[in-house]
Amino acid sequence: MKFRAKIIDVGCLNHFTRVVNTVSRLTKACVLRLTCDHLYFVLSGRVASGGVSMWCELSQGNFFDEFQLEGVSADANEIFLEVAPENLSRALKTAQNAKSVKIKLTKKSCPCLTLAAELPSLSSVSRVVTHDIPVDVIPRRLWHDFREPQMPDFDVSIYLPPLKTMKSVVDRMKNLSNYLVLEANLNGEMNLKIDTDLVSVTTHFKELGNPPWGDDGSQSSSPAHRDPDLMAEARVEIRKLQQFLTGQQVNPSRAMCNIVDRRILHLIFLHEDVSLQYFIPAVV
Amino acid sequence: MDCVATGGNVKVLAKAIHSLSRIGEELYLESVEDGLALRSVNSSRSAFACFLLSPLFFQKYQAPSDQSFRCKMPIKVTLPAKSLSCSLASLDRSVEKCRIQLDSEKNRLTITLHCKHGLLKTHNLSFQDCESLQAVFDKESCANVLQAQPRLMVDTVLHFPPSLEEVNLSVTSDRVWLRNHVEDDADSLRAMMTELCLSSEEFDHFAVGTQTSVTFCLKELRVTVYLCILTRLSPVILSVTDSVLEANFVLATLSEDSHPKKNHVNSDTKHPDTEQPPDDFMSDDMDSFLIAMETSELPGPSHVPTSPPQPTNNRKHSFIEDEALAEGPPNKKFCSLFFGSVLPTPSQLPNQTMQSQEVLASDSEDENQTETS
Numbered sequence: 001m002k003f004r005a006k007i008i009d010v011g012c013l014n015h016f017t018r019v020v021n022t023v024s025r026l027t028k029a030c031v032l033r034l035t036c037d038h039l040y041f042v043l044s045g046r047v048a049s050g051g052v053s054m055w056c057e058l059s060q061g062n063f064f065d066e067f068q069l070e071g072v073s074a075d076a077n078e079i080f081l082e083v084a085p086e087n088l089s090r091a092l093k094t095a096q097n098a099k100s101v102k103i104k105l106t107k108k109s110c111p112c113l114t115l116a117a118e119l120p121s122l123s124s125v126s127r128v129v130t131h132d133i134p135v136d137v138i139p140r141r142l143w144h145d146f147r148e149p150q151m152p153d154f155d156v157s158i159y160l161p162p163l164k165t166m167k168s169v170v171d172r173m174k175n176l177s178n179y180l181v182l183e184a185n186l187n188g189e190m191n192l193k194i195d196t197d198l199v200s201v202t203t204h205f206k207e208l209g210n211p212p213w214g215d216d217g218s219q220s221s222s223p224a225h226r227d228p229d230l231m232a233e234a235r236v237e238i239r240k241l242q243q244f245l246t247g248q249q250v251n252p253s254r255a256m257c258n259i260v261d262r263r264i265l266h267l268i269f270l271h272e273d274v275s276l277q278y279f280i281p282a283v284v
Numbered sequence: 285m286d287c288v289a290t291g292g293n294v295k296v297l298a299k300a301i302h303s304l305s306r307i308g309e310e311l312y313l314e315s316v317e318d319g320l321a322l323r324s325v326n327s328s329r330s331a332f333a334c335f336l337l338s339p340l341f342f343q344k345y346q347a348p349s350d351q352s353f354r355c356k357m358p359i360k361v362t363l364p365a366k367s368l369s370c371s372l373a374s375l376d377r378s379v380e381k382c383r384i385q386l387d388s389e390k391n392r393l394t395i396t397l398h399c400k401h402g403l404l405k406t407h408n409l410s411f412q413d414c415e416s417l418q419a420v421f422d423k424e425s426c427a428n429v430l431q432a433q434p435r436l437m438v439d440t441v442l443h444f445p446p447s448l449e450e451v452n453l454s455v456t457s458d459r460v461w462l463r464n465h466v467e468d469d470a471d472s473l474r475a476m477m478t479e480l481c482l483s484s485e486e487f488d489h490f491a492v493g494t495q496t497s498v499t500f501c502l503k504e505l506r507v508t509v510y511l512c513i514l515t516r517l518s519p520v521i522l523s524v525t526d527s528v529l530e531a532n533f534v535l536a537t538l539s540e541d542s543h544p545k546k547n548h549v550n551s552d553t554k555h556p557d558t559e560q561p562p563d564d565f566m567s568d569d570m571d572s573f574l575i576a577m578e579t580s581e582l583p584g585p586s587h588v589p590t591s592p593p594q595p596t597n598n599r600k601h602s603f604i605e606d607e608a609l610a611e612g613p614p615n616k617k618f619c620s621l622f623f624g625s626v627l628p629t630p631s632q633l634p635n636q637t638m639q640s641q642e643v644l645a646s647d648s649e650d651e652n653q654t655e656t657s
Binding site: 087090091094108110121122123124125127128129130131132133134 | 436442443445474475476477478479480481482483485486
């Protein structure tokens with residue numbers, strides 16, 4: 001099992017850092033899946049994480065100048081590592097103006113991802129900062145836990161309002177209630193609602209637009225047959241939604257959510273070369 | 285005593301007090317020959333800081349009539365008095381002049397802040413008399429001297445998290461390594477390790493006599509010009525020098541002892557064949573672990589016999605790490621920071637204090653701890 005990669009471009013490094021920062025804000029531990037073409041940060045929905053799951057996919061060619069991988073075996077040419085993204089974030093933080101950053105899988109007192117950044121210095125010899133981030137190698141028999149999640153048969157898919165606005169609404173609602181209902185329809189309308197003994201607040205968004213899933217979409221019950229005014233809703237913990245919205249460091253080029261009525265809220269953020277999916281289960 | 289600081293120096297004074305507050309709970313003020321000394325030490329006596337302000341630092345400087353004036357006061361009290369921390373309201377940034385006066389009759393220190401718009405804030409602080417607080421160290425006898433731009437130090441410290449307790453500094457003839465130091469227990473296997481390697485070329489002055497490795501607490505010490513590592517003595521000294529101001533931060537270091545024997549330091553067991561430095565520093569009975577520094581290293585009026593008590597002699601050598609990288613779990617013991625009770629006048633150089641010098645506490649409370657051998 002071998003892994004070595006190198007980033008030379010400052011822009012790529014910054015972008016990669018932002019992705020890692022976003023992931024680190026969503027979870028304390030996750031799985032890093034490495035394949036020849038992609039990197040994935042995966043959080044599988046478990047009770048421990050409160051049922052949320054995350055799938056973040058990066059195309060390696062857009063970030064790394066060099067990328068060599070030798071997986072577990074020839075027919076399973078992948079590596080799964082459990083890592084604390086915060087460590088990775090911390091390591092990258094001070095390397096932002098590095099001439100190059102090398103990442104490789106090493107074995108110190110335990111398996112590590114070693115990040116070595118060559119920093120500009122006052123002399124001809126570069127400064128080198130090395131971080132050894134402890135990781136756990138996940139055995140092949142457990143890989144099935146971390147498969148790409150199936151796109152659920154959603155009832156409504158809608159583009160999100162500007163993140164900043166949505167975030168500020170959610171932040172304020174969090175002061176009043178622990179749960180929020182997100183509902184939307186195929187007419188581009190979305191409501192964020194809270195309802196407590198003392199107060200009910202609803203924020204309405206209009207003309208958001210609905211992504212045209214068409215052939216890409218999953219589903220048997222094609223959304224086209226659905227009454228466009230009919231709302232699909234999901235009642236979720238505000239904290240989880242807020243955590244997701246707060247973590248975003250870059251405005252995505254596309255932000256949308258798919259709702260499975262009363263079951264799941266599936267948020268999808270697309271950037272040029274990164275996609276981030278976040279699943280929040282609905283509560284009763 | 286009457287001192288007035290104006291302009292940018294007001295902020296410098298505030299920052300000095302602020303950095304002292306990060307070291308210890310009390311501010312020791314002493315009028316010395318060269319000016320005004322502001323000092324602080326932490327409770328475990330493993331870190332010490334001293335700011336020496338020359339008369340030129342002040343717009344007006346009138347030394348106290350009693351030449352050997354010194355006092356201490358809780359530092360938290362002086363901080364609000366200074367009111368100069370940037371994070372506070374904008375009013376605080378408008379301090380134009382700071383005046384420190386001593387009223388020896390009433391045993392009061394008056395700090396007056398002249399602010400913008402004619403606002404005057406007066407703080408009357410009472411203080412306690414105290415012994416002089418001075419760490420015993422000698423920069424001249426350093427085996428290794430590294431000098432660098434402050435920027436370099438700040439940049440290197442940035443790579444380590446603010447919460448990092450201890451850092452290891454190793455030098456060889458052409459390289460400097462800074463590594464985070466992790467306690468050797470179960471958690472350490474899973475901790476993230478960071479290492480920064482600098483070439484000697486980055487330093488303005490790089491003179492390494494012996495390959496050394498020292499471990500010390502790294503807190504808020506970001507302003508340094510000189511980095512001075514003593515191999516013969518335990519402390520790490522960081523100094524800032526300016527034409528009107530000199531600041532020294534002295535930090536105790538961990539001894540990488542190869543003998544894991546524990547030795548309780550108290551009057552009973554302190555006998556010459558003890559090889560080990562004092563035991564675990566983190567116990568409550570801190571004062572019993574304070575041990576005199578080799579008297580030969582005392583600067584100034586210390587014409588004292590160069591035969592220190594045996595234990596210290598051995599300790600002297602236990603800090604020298606020839607290998608830059610320690611193998612195996614080191615047995616750590618904090619080597620204490622040693623404070624000689626600096627005597628007020630050179631004539632009073634009693635032999636007895638030097639020979640039985642196991643003490644260092646300058647607080648009168650510790651007097652009963654002093655005679656431990």
